[in-house]
Amino acid sequence: MSGAIDDATSPSALSDKSAKIFVAGHRGLVGSAIVRKLQALGFTNLVLRGHAELDLTRQNDVESFFTVEKPQFVILAAAKVGGIHANNTYPADFIAVNLQIQTNVIDASYRFGVKKLLFLGSSCIYPKFAPQPIPESALLTGPLEPTNEWYAIAKIAGIKMCQAYRIQYNWDAISGMPTNLYGPHDNFHPENSHVLPALMRRFHEAKVKGAKEVVVWGSGSPLREFLHVDDLADGVVFLMENYGGLEHVNVGSGKEVTIKELAELVKEVVGFEGELVWDSSKPDGTPRKLMDSSKLAGLGWTPKISLKDGLVDTYKWYLENVKQ
Numbered sequence: 001m002s003g004a005i006d007d008a009t010s011p012s013a014l015s016d017k018s019a020k021i022f023v024a025g026h027r028g029l030v031g032s033a034i035v036r037k038l039q040a041l042g043f044t045n046l047v048l049r050g051h052a053e054l055d056l057t058r059q060n061d062v063e064s065f066f067t068v069e070k071p072q073f074v075i076l077a078a079a080k081v082g083g084i085h086a087n088n089t090y091p092a093d094f095i096a097v098n099l100q101i102q103t104n105v106i107d108a109s110y111r112f113g114v115k116k117l118l119f120l121g122s123s124c125i126y127p128k129f130a131p132q133p134i135p136e137s138a139l140l141t142g143p144l145e146p147t148n149e150w151y152a153i154a155k156i157a158g159i160k161m162c163q164a165y166r167i168q169y170n171w172d173a174i175s176g177m178p179t180n181l182y183g184p185h186d187n188f189h190p191e192n193s194h195v196l197p198a199l200m201r202r203f204h205e206a207k208v209k210g211a212k213e214v215v216v217w218g219s220g221s222p223l224r225e226f227l228h229v230d231d232l233a234d235g236v237v238f239l240m241e242n243y244g245g246l247e248h249v250n251v252g253s254g255k256e257v258t259i260k261e262l263a264e265l266v267k268e269v270v271g272f273e274g275e276l277v278w279d280s281s282k283p284d285g286t287p288r289k290l291m292d293s294s295k296l297a298g299l300g301w302t303p304k305i306s307l308k309d310g311l312v313d314t315y316k317w318y319l320e321n322v323k324q
C-alpha cells in the first residue's frame with residue numbers, strides 16, 4: 001500500500017487543545033489513563049459517557065450520540081475485557097459485544113465526520129506460536145490461542161475494519177495493539193480479571209488474614225510482557241499525534257517475565273510472607289507473548305515505567321481505592 005492511505009504521518013493529527021475528543025470507555029483501566037493523559041496535556045474538550053448513559057452495543061443510541069455531539073476525534077477504549085478465565089468462560093460475550101461496540105463506533109465515527117479514530121486491539125490477535133518477539137506482520141499467519149480466540153477474532157475484525165475504511169474512504173483510522181496492561185482503575189475481580197490485579201488482591205487478602213498459602217493458576221512457566229497503563233496512554237496519544245498508517249502498531253514494554261517471577265514480585269510488593277501453591281487445573285494460555293515494538297520505537301516513542309515501580313504505584317492505588 002502506498003500514498004496517502006499508508007502515510008505514516010497522520011493527515012489529521014491531534015494538535016488543537018480544544019479539539020473535541022470522545023474517549024469511549026473512560027471509566028476503565030485504559031480509558032481513565034487516556035483521560036488523565038489528555039487532561040495533563042491541556043486538552044479541554046473531552047466528551048465522556050459511561051456505559052449506563054450510552055450502551056455502545058446499541059447502534060441507534062450510538063448514532064444519536066454522534067448526531068448530537070459531533071466529536072472530531074475518537075479513542076475507542078470501550079470493550080468487553082477480561083483475563084484467561086473470563087475469555088474462556090464467556091466466548092459469546094467476548095465475540096458479540098466487542099464486534100457490536102467496535103462496528104457501531106467505527107462506522108458512526110466515519111459517517112459523522114470524525115477526523116481520526118484510534119482502535120485498541122490486543123497482543124492476543126497474534127498466533128499462539130508466533131515468532132518472538134512478535135512483529136506486526138505475524139497477524140493471520142497461524143492458529144490463535146484457544147482460550148481467547150473469540151475475543152481475538154473480534155479484535156482482528158476491528159483492525160481490518162479500520163484498514164478497510166482507510167482503503168475505501170481514505171479515512172484516518174488507526175489501530176494500536178497493547179500488550180498485557182495494569183495500573184490504577186484495573187479490574188481486581190478474583191476470577192475474571194487479568195493475572196496481575198488478581199494476584200495483587202489475593203496476596204493482599206492473604207496478608208491481611210494471615211494465610212500461609214496463596215493459590216496461583218497454571219504452571220508458572222508462561223511468559224508475559226507487562227506495560228503500565230500510563231505508558232500505554234502516552235503511547236496512544238503519541239500515535240494520535242504522529243501516526244496515520246494502514247498497519248496496526250504494537251505497544252509493548254519489550255520486557256517479559258514468567259508468571260512465577262511476576263507472582264514473586266507481586267508478593268514482595270504486597271508484603272505477603274507465605275508460600276505459593278500452583279493450581280495446574282487452570283490453563284496456562286499462550287506460552288509466550290512478547291511483542292516487537294520496534295516500529296513504534298522507530299517513530300520516536302518508548303515506555304518509561306519499570307514493572308517494579310509500576311507495581312508499587314498500582315498497590316498504592318489499590319490500598320487507597322479498592323481494598324475493603
Ligand SMILES: NC(=O)C1=CN([C@@H]2O[C@H](COP(=O)(O)OP(=O)(O)OC[C@H]3O[C@@H](n4cnc5c(N)ncnc54)[C@H](OP(=O)(O)O)[C@@H]3O)[C@@H](O)[C@H]2O)C=CC1
Pocket residue numbers: 024025026027028029030031050051052054055056057076077078079080081101120121122123177178179180181182185186187194
Ligand atoms: N487490560 C489489558 O491488559 C488490555 C486491554 N486492551 C484493550 O484496551 C481496551 C480497554 O481495556 P481496559 O481498559 O483494560 O478494560 P476495562 O474493562 O477496564 O474498561 C472497559 C470500559 O468499556 C466500557 N464498556 C464495556 N462495554 C460497554 C458498552 N456496551 N457500552 C459502553 N461502554 C462499555 C466499560 O464500562 P463498564 O465497566 O461500565 O461496563 C469500561 O469502562 C480494550 O479494547 C482492550 O481490549 C488490550 C490489551 C491488554
Ligand SMILES: C[C@H]1O[C@H](OP(=O)(O)OP(=O)(O)OC[C@H]2O[C@@H](n3cnc4c(=O)[nH]c(N)nc43)[C@H](O)[C@@H]2O)[C@@H](O)[C@@H](O)C1=O
Pocket residue numbers: 081082083084085087122123124147148151179180181191192193194195196198199216217218222224259282283284285286
Ligand atoms: C491481555 C490478554 O489477557 C488474556 O490473556 P493472558 O495473557 O493469558 O491473561 P491473564 O492475565 O488472564 O493470564 C496470564 C497468565 O497468568 C496465569 N495466572 C496465574 N494466576 C492467575 C490468576 O489468578 N488470574 C489470572 N487471570 N491469570 C492467572 C494464567 O494462567 C496465564 O498463564 C486474554 O484472555 C486476553 O484478554 C488478552 O488480550
